[in-house]
Amino acid sequence: MALYDVIGKTYAQTRRSDPRIAGKLREILASSQASTVADIGAGTGSYALALAEYAYHVLAIEPSAMMRSQAIAHPEIEWMNGCADSLPLSDQSADAAIIMLAFHHFPDYRQALSEVHRVVGSGQIVLFTYDPAMISSFWLTEYFPSFIKEVESTFLPVPQLVDEIQTVAGNVVNVIPFPLPHDLSDSFAAVGWARPELYLDSGIRNGISSFAKIDDSELNSGLSRLKEDLQRGEWDQKYGHLRQQSQYDVGYCFVHRPAV
Ligand SMILES: C[S@@+](CC[C@H](N)C(=O)[O-])C[C@H]1O[C@@H](n2cnc3c(N)ncnc32)[C@H](O)[C@@H]1O
Known part of the structure; x- marks a missing residue:
């Protein structure tokens, strides 16, 4: 069974699009005339x-029936x-393709890139992804150390991703860092960089695939240490400055092959 058929039951509740990410995505797509966009791994x-x-007009491609069952209906979205x-x-x-936090789930990413290139031809390719080189500097890994290995083995390092896209699709490929706002509304893994309490909420954790992959003993020990550190003020002593920041570069970025 596909991972998201198992973990995706409540995805639509916690993984709403963030307006700042959506705005940046539209700004990038506006760099050339694009009206039909393929959304690969469209989720809900x-x-x-x-x-x-x-x-x-969006061609939304999604393999998980559980995710498609929560699909948002709109006359301009064709679900497949x-x-x-x-x-x-x-x-x-399609005039462009977007892959939003989904590329790391594709088992044969080279074949996926070649398919995306076939479908868009000289059109744009836009990925929103995470640079695994940044993971060990994220405080969350102090509580859940196996995130480091999991993320490093799942996400392609961004320089390698850029090379892979250039090899398949040619043209320059730009990396556009995306510091996360403190009030991010799409609750993906780094959503709580300034709001650690969010990770104590099982509803939030259920929408984050990294949490589904750690074993119960690490999960329970990490959660109880985080809870205690928050109660005793230790988290705030170490990381409280983050609560004052409006944004923070945790390692997310857009990777963009412009239209040729
Ligand atoms: C983290 S979710 C992101 C969903 C959506 N793009 C979003 O940003 O809300 C990753 C999605 O990739 C999908 N996925 C997994 N393997 C895939 C594959 N081989 N081809 C296309 N999509 C895949 C999953 O089913 C899931 O819906």
Whole structure:
């Protein structure tokens, strides 16, 4: 069974699109004329909707039935069951492709890139992803140390990702760092960088695949240490300055191959 058929039951509740991420995505897409956008690994469609509401036609590709069952309906979103390594789309049928926090889930990422290139031709390719080189500096790993290995083995280092895209699709590839706002509304793994209490909420953790992958003893010990440190003020002593920051570069970025 696909991972998101198991962990995706409440995804639509905690993983709403963040308006700042959606705004940056639209700003990037506006760099060339694009009206039809393929959203690969579209999930429940939160970013598809953020484009459809701005007059884009979105081809939303998603393999998990659980995620598609929560799909957001919009006349400009066409939902399709499919995987990145064999896209149910014809050659050059989209002006651009977006892959939002999904690339690290694709088992054959080279084949996926080649499929994306086939579908967009000379159009734009935009990924929103995480640079695993940053993971060990994130305070959360003090409580859940196996996140380091898990993230390093799951996410492609950004320089390698850039090379892979250049090899398959040519053209320059730009990396655009995206510092996270303190009140991020898409509750992905770093959502609590300035709001540690969020990780004590099982509803938030359920929408984060990294939490689904750690074993129960590490999870329980990390949660009780975090709870205690918060109660005793120790977290605030060490990291309380983060609560005052409006944004923080945890390691997320857009990777963009502009239209040729
Ligand atoms: C973290 S979710 C992101 C969903 C959505 N892009 C978003 O930002 O809300 C990752 C998604 O990738 C999908 N996925 C996993 N393997 C895939 C594959 N081989 N091809 C396409 N999508 C895949 C999962 O089912 C899941 O919906």
